[in-house]
Amino acid sequence: xxxxxxxxxxxxxxxxxxxxxxxxxxxxxxxxxxxxxxxxxxxxxxxxxxxxxxxxxxxxxxxxxxxxxxxxxxxxxxxxxxxxxxxxxxxxxxxxxxxxxxxxxxxxxxxxxxxxxxxxxxxxxxxxxxxxxxxxxxxxxxxxxxxxxxxxxxxxxxxxxxxxxxxxxxxxxxxxxxxxxxxxxxxxxxxxxxxxxxxxxxxxxxxxxxxxxxxxxxxxxxxxxxxxxxxxxxxxxxxxxxxxxxxxxxxxxxxxxxxxxxxxxxxxxxxxxxxxxxxxxxxxxxxxxxxxxxxxxxxxxxxxxxxxxxxxxxxxxxxxxxxxxxxxxxx
Amino acid sequence: xxxxxxxxxxxxxxxxxxxxxxxxxxxxxxxxxxxxxxxxxxxxxxxxxxxxxxxxxxxxxxxxxxxxxxxxxxxxxxxxxxxxxxxxxxxxxxxxxxxxxxxxxxxxxxxxxxxxxxxxxxxxxxxxxxxxxxxxxxxxxxxxxxxxxxxxxxxxxxxxxxxxxxxxxxxxxxxxxxxxxxxxxxxxxxxxxxxxxxxxxxxxxxxxxxxxxxxxxxxx
Numbered sequence: 190x191x192x193x194x195x196x197x198x199x200x201x202x203x204x205x206x207x208x209x210x211x212x213x214x215x216x217x218x219x220x221x222x223x224x225x226x227x228x229x230x231x232x233x234x235x236x237x238x239x240x241x242x243x244x245x246x247x248x249x250x251x252x253x254x255x256x257x258x259x260x261x262x263x264x265x266x267x268x269x270x271x272x273x274x275x276x277x278x279x280x281x282x283x284x285x286x287x288x289x290x291x292x293x294x295x296x297x298x299x300x301x302x303x304x305x306x307x308x309x310x311x312x313x314x315x316x317x318x319x320x321x322x323x324x325x326x327x328x329x330x331x332x333x334x335x336x337x338x339x340x341x342x343x344x345x346x347x348x349x350x351x352x353x354x355x356x357x358x359x360x361x362x363x364x365x366x367x368x369x370x371x372x373x374x375x376x377x378x379x380x381x382x383x384x385x386x387x388x389x390x391x392x393x394x395x396x397x398x399x400x401x402x403x404x405x406x407x408x409x410x411x412x413x414x415x416x417x418x419x420x421x422x423x424x425x426x427x428x429x430x431x432x433x434x435x436x437x438x439x440x441x442x443x444x445x446x447x448x449x450x451x452x453x454x455x456x457x458x459x460x461x462x463x464x465x466x467x468x469x470x471x472x473x474x475x476x477x478x479x480x481x482x483x484x485x486x487x488x489x490x491x492x493x494x495x496x497x498x499x500x501x502x503x504x505x506x507x508x509x510x511x512x513x514x515x516x517x518x519x520x
Numbered sequence: 521x522x523x524x525x526x527x528x529x530x531x532x533x534x535x536x537x538x539x540x541x542x543x544x545x546x547x548x549x550x551x552x553x554x555x556x557x558x559x560x561x562x563x564x565x566x567x568x569x570x571x572x573x574x575x576x577x578x579x580x581x582x583x584x585x586x587x588x589x590x591x592x593x594x595x596x597x598x599x600x601x602x603x604x605x606x607x608x609x610x611x612x613x614x615x616x617x618x619x620x621x622x623x624x625x626x627x628x629x630x631x632x633x634x635x636x637x638x639x640x641x642x643x644x645x646x647x648x649x650x651x652x653x654x655x656x657x658x659x660x661x662x663x664x665x666x667x668x669x670x671x672x673x674x675x676x677x678x679x680x681x682x683x684x685x686x687x688x689x690x691x692x693x694x695x696x697x698x699x700x701x702x703x704x705x706x707x708x709x710x711x712x713x714x715x716x717x718x719x720x721x722x723x724x725x726x727x728x729x730x731x732x733x734x735x736x737x738x739x740x
Contacts, residue, residue, distance in 0.1 A: 379570065457562040
């Protein structure tokens with residue numbers, strides 16, 4: 190069985206073909222890059238996606254060696270994300286599904302991050318730390334749904350890095366650049382550390398980091414300290430959730446999962462609670478078609494398809510609202 | 521320094537949480553409880569030391585304040601902020617959570633009414649607990665003590681008070697399904713008797729509002 194997956198929730202337009210054995214046969218993407226000092230402009234990103242869509246999808250099919258007729262389903266991320274961007278992916282997916290008369294499979298983008306993480310690390314029943322531009326959440330599976338144990342009360346970890354970068358004219362996504370700058374410093378500047386139970390709050394940290402910088406702190410010291418504080422905060426919230434849920438696997442997934450400081454700190458947390466740290470394969474940290482194709486395959490096998498006529502983009506689709514039939518509760 | 525008091529070898533680790541370790545120990549010949557915040561490998565030392573020190577000071581000053589306004593809390597016997605540790609009086613009794621399973625309906629209601637009265641007085645005195653559950657209430661011969669102020673705050677805000685009520689309601693719901701309505705009802709009766717009808721209604725409405733916002737739902 191083969192499933193085509195299309196991703197267009199934010200800056201990435203991606204397409205991928207996976208097999209039912211979990212082989213990623215192709216994973217092509219084209220990323221809209223915003224001008225330094227600005228964030229994603231939804232309309233411009235959508236225009237980018239429409240321009241590259243045909244090329245990306247045909248490359249994905251050719252590289253996989255699978256024709257449209259040989260597909261068993263077409264999956265697309267219908268949310269959460271930016272409306273104009275989502276509509277591009279949805280339109281492309283509807284057209285392909287209708288043209289080849291294939292089942293149409295709506296996929297929640299966040300669930301996609303979790304499933305590609307599970308596939309590439311072999312995680313079975315993990316406590317999941319989902320970190321990206323759109324999410325900072327600690328979730329675990331129970332009773333047919335992913336339940337949120339902790340999350341950010343305001344901006345996400347990805348937002349924190351991107352909004353900081355925007356103020357100092359770096360392009361987004363800015364995580365890698367902030368990480369590179371942070372490596373040049375070990376001078377710690379105290380910054381606000383806000384953990385409330387299992388939740389974190391990053392908005393005060395953003396304001397304080399920018400004001401330290403304006404007051405004369407070096408960019409390297411500020412990046413280092415902001416990264417240390419933000420990752421330690423999340424590590425503490427994760428530790429509380431891990432102690433509470435007693436899961437024995439800790440899965441780190443999403444775009445910010447590529448951050449080595451975060452990886453190190455969460456591995457430390459896992460070790461404290463005898464859990465196995467599992468970090469999504471670096472190729473699939475960022476948004477990609479493979480996460481949608483693989484989740485689509487799981488949904489397809491569970492007969493979770495939708496008539497094309499009923500399909501709508503859901504820009505605020507929360508992951509805890511998705512009823513999941515392909516996972517079982519592990520007692 | 522290891523010593524024995526009666527038959528027990530002390531100090532003895534009795535609880536290890538995500539943040540702190542709780543030891544039973546010999547304090548000049550009598551039993552005491554030591555709470556130590558443990559260093560975390562995922563924080564740089566300067567940050568780690570500052571956080572543990574601040575939280576220890578914050579928690580003990582809240583306990584001190586609660587005591588001043590007449591809320592039974594364990595007496596603090598020794599505070600060492602540099603070691604992120606403090607020693608407090610040992611309360612010889614079960615948690616309210618455990619006790620409620622064992623006692624008669626009359627005592628169950630009277631304990632919860634008493635808890636309502638204490639929480640109301642604490643709120644009126646400008647302290648919120650921040651982690652109010654029936655596991656954080658100890659019962660020593662019918663006298664209730666509040667413990668674990670680590671997430672508490674000095675606040676008279678209705679939002680913080682609503683969170684306290686919500687957390688307690690949720691804890692009662694998850695461990696005492698059968699008589700949850702009865703015990704939370706008794707708690708509210710005691711709460712209302714202290715703060716008055718108007719404030720009581722405001723706080724309960726705020727609790728419902730926070731619950732509807734969803735951030736606090738479906739967590740446990």
